Amino acid sequence: AVTDKQYRSAIEVGEELVREFPNSRYAREIVSMMPALRQHLLKEAGHDGPPDDQ
Known part of the structure; x- marks a missing residue:
C-alpha cells in the first residue's frame, strides 16, 4: 500500500x-513508521502541519 x-x-x-x-517485531516497526505515514496522508489531504490529535 x-x-x-x-x-x-x-x-x-x-x-x-x-x-x-502487539508484541511482535513487526508491530514495533509499524508503530515506528506510523507518524511518517500519517504525515504523508495529511500532506496528500493538503494539511502540512502536525496531526491534530497529537
Whole structure:
C-alpha cells in the first residue's frame, strides 16, 4: 500500500496488525513508521502541519 501511496490503507492495515500481534517485531516497526505515514496522508489531504490529535 505504501509503494502505491495508499497511505490510509497502509495505516489501517498497520493498526490491525499492531492490535493482533502487539508484541511482535513487526508491530514495533509499524508503530515506528506510523507518524511518517500519517504525515504523508495529511500532506496528500493538503494539511502540512502536525496531526491534530497529537
